[in-house]
Amino acid sequence: MTTLSYPRRRFLHDASLALAAVALRPTSLFAQTPSTLKLGTGAPTVTVPQDFIGLSYEAMQLEDPSFFSPKNSSLIAQFKAISPRGVLRLGGNTSEFGWWKATDSSQAPVRTRGKADNGEPPPSTIFSITPDAIRNLDGFLKATGWTCIYGLNLGFGTTKADIPEAQFVAQTLGSRLQYFQLGNEVDLFNRHLRDPKTWGVDQYLKEWIPLALAIQKAVPGAKFGMPDVASDVSWLPKIADQWSSLADKPNVTTLSHHYYWGGPPASPKVNIERLLQPSPAVAKKAALAREAATKMGVPFRMTEGNTVYQGGKPGLSDVYAAALWGADYLFELMSLGYCGVNLHGGSGHAQAVSVGGSLRGEQLMKDPSAPHPKPFYTPIANEGTLAGSGVNGKLNNKYLLEPVGYGMKFAARFSGTTMLPLDFNPGTVNATAYAARQKNGKVLVAVLNKDATQDLTLTAPAAEIVEVLSGNALDQNETHISHGSKSIRTSKASSGETITIPAHTAVMLQLR
Known part of the structure; x- marks a missing residue:
C-alpha cells in the first residue's frame, strides 16, 4: 500500500471527546445490512468543471506579499496536491477593510463609518495591498496552475479607491483572473457597514451597479461575480427577478453564496454525529441559486464555507470527521450543478481579524497554546502556526494538508467528469455514493461510509480500488489517502462483487 499522506501530528483530546466518539452511533459493531449499488438508467446529469476545486482566503492575507509568492514552494506544493487546477478566491470579511497602496508615499484612508460587532472586523481595521503583493x-498562480477570484472593497468602496486596484490586478493577472468580487457577505452589511433600516437587495443594487460599471469602463473586459451572500440565498432570485429590466448592467458571469455547516463553536449542537448526517439546507440553497442562475444565464458557485463559522471548532473541524464531511459536501455540490466551491482557510492572524479579533474555538480548549491549526478548519495549515512558533514572530515556510484538505483532494478526482445517476441503498449504514464518467470513458464511483461503527457490505459492479480515504478515528487528526487498501474486503458475486468498506472510510472505485 502506497500512502500519500504527509507527516502528521496527533492532537491530545479531552477524554470526553473520545467517549463521545464511541457513542456517536450506538449500533452493533456486528450489524449486517444488505446494501446494493449500481449505475442508474437515466441520462448523465451535469459536467463538473476541471477547476471545480477551490480555496478561499481572506483578502488580508495579501498584507504579507511573501505569502502568495512563487518563492513559497511548500504552499504551492499543497495547492497542487489538492488539485492540479483550481480557483483561489480572495475575499472574506477583511475584503471591506483593505486599501490599495499604489506607492510607498500613498496615504492610508481615514474611515469613520461602521460599528464594532461581535463576529465582524472592527471599523478600526485597516491594511494595505501593494503592487508587490x-x-x-x-507568480504564485503561475506556479500552481490555478486562477483567481479577486475581492474588491464595497463596504468602503469608491471609484477613486477601487478602480486603480482593479486596473493593476487585471493587467498583472491577465487570464489568471476569473472575475472580480465586489462586496463580501452583503446580506450582513446591516450589522456593521450600512443602516439596517434601509439595507436590502434594492439598496445593494443601487450601490453595486454604478461602482461595477465604473470599474468595467476603466477595465475593459472586466467580469464580476455577485452577490456573495453569507446565508440569505433568497437574495439571488430577488436579484435575478430585476436583472432583465435593468437598462445598463455590468458583465456578471457567476452568482455566488457562502455556506457554513454550523456554529457557533460553543453550541452543543455542533458535534461530529450531526456533522456527518445529511443537511437539507444544502439542497435548499442550491435550488434557490439554480433558479436565479437559470434566469440570468450564468453558473453558480459556493465561494466561501467550511464546517463551523468563526474559525471552526477544535475536535470537529480539525479531525478526520471533517475530511469525510468535506469530501461528501463537494461531491454533493458537484451533483447539484455548482460550477465550483471554495473552502475557507488561511493564517491565524487574518482569520482572527475577520471574525472580530479571536478564534472562538480557542476558548473551548484546555490549553489554547497547545499545537493546533489556525483556523481550526483550514484545509492547509502552516506548521509555525500549529506550533505557535516561527522566526521572529513570523510563520515558517512549511505547510501541510489538514483533514478538510484531504477530503478536497479525494473529491478532486471527479473534476472534469460527467455525473451519472446511481442507485444506492446503504440500508441502516450512514453512507453516500456518487458516480461519474471520466473523459476516457471509465466510470468512477465514490462510496463514503460515514458511519461511526458499522461496516458497509454492498453488492456492486466489478471494480478496482483506486483510492481510500481513511483515519484511525473520527475524532483524531490522523488522515490518509492510499492507493489500494488491504482493509477493503472484496469477493466475487453472481451480480458483480461484494465489497466491504470499514466504518468511517471512503473508497474511490473504478468500474471494470
Whole structure:
C-alpha cells in the first residue's frame, strides 16, 4: 500500500471527546445490512468543471506579499496536491477593510463609518495591498496552475479607491483572473457597514451597479461575480427577478453564496454525529441559486464555507470527521450543478481579524497554546502556526494538508467528469455514493461510509480500488489517502462483487 499522506501530528483530546466518539452511533459493531449499488438508467446529469476545486482566503492575507509568492514552494506544493487546477478566491470579511497602496508615499484612508460587532472586523481595521503583493500573487498562480477570484472593497468602496486596484490586478493577472468580487457577505452589511433600516437587495443594487460599471469602463473586459451572500440565498432570485429590466448592467458571469455547516463553536449542537448526517439546507440553497442562475444565464458557485463559522471548532473541524464531511459536501455540490466551491482557510492572524479579533474555538480548549491549526478548519495549515512558533514572530515556510484538505483532494478526482445517476441503498449504514464518467470513458464511483461503527457490505459492479480515504478515528487528526487498501474486503458475486468498506472510510472505485 502506497500512502500519500504527509507527516502528521496527533492532537491530545479531552477524554470526553473520545467517549463521545464511541457513542456517536450506538449500533452493533456486528450489524449486517444488505446494501446494493449500481449505475442508474437515466441520462448523465451535469459536467463538473476541471477547476471545480477551490480555496478561499481572506483578502488580508495579501498584507504579507511573501505569502502568495512563487518563492513559497511548500504552499504551492499543497495547492497542487489538492488539485492540479483550481480557483483561489480572495475575499472574506477583511475584503471591506483593505486599501490599495499604489506607492510607498500613498496615504492610508481615514474611515469613520461602521460599528464594532461581535463576529465582524472592527471599523478600526485597516491594511494595505501593494503592487508587490499582486505581482507575487501572479507568480504564485503561475506556479500552481490555478486562477483567481479577486475581492474588491464595497463596504468602503469608491471609484477613486477601487478602480486603480482593479486596473493593476487585471493587467498583472491577465487570464489568471476569473472575475472580480465586489462586496463580501452583503446580506450582513446591516450589522456593521450600512443602516439596517434601509439595507436590502434594492439598496445593494443601487450601490453595486454604478461602482461595477465604473470599474468595467476603466477595465475593459472586466467580469464580476455577485452577490456573495453569507446565508440569505433568497437574495439571488430577488436579484435575478430585476436583472432583465435593468437598462445598463455590468458583465456578471457567476452568482455566488457562502455556506457554513454550523456554529457557533460553543453550541452543543455542533458535534461530529450531526456533522456527518445529511443537511437539507444544502439542497435548499442550491435550488434557490439554480433558479436565479437559470434566469440570468450564468453558473453558480459556493465561494466561501467550511464546517463551523468563526474559525471552526477544535475536535470537529480539525479531525478526520471533517475530511469525510468535506469530501461528501463537494461531491454533493458537484451533483447539484455548482460550477465550483471554495473552502475557507488561511493564517491565524487574518482569520482572527475577520471574525472580530479571536478564534472562538480557542476558548473551548484546555490549553489554547497547545499545537493546533489556525483556523481550526483550514484545509492547509502552516506548521509555525500549529506550533505557535516561527522566526521572529513570523510563520515558517512549511505547510501541510489538514483533514478538510484531504477530503478536497479525494473529491478532486471527479473534476472534469460527467455525473451519472446511481442507485444506492446503504440500508441502516450512514453512507453516500456518487458516480461519474471520466473523459476516457471509465466510470468512477465514490462510496463514503460515514458511519461511526458499522461496516458497509454492498453488492456492486466489478471494480478496482483506486483510492481510500481513511483515519484511525473520527475524532483524531490522523488522515490518509492510499492507493489500494488491504482493509477493503472484496469477493466475487453472481451480480458483480461484494465489497466491504470499514466504518468511517471512503473508497474511490473504478468500474471494470
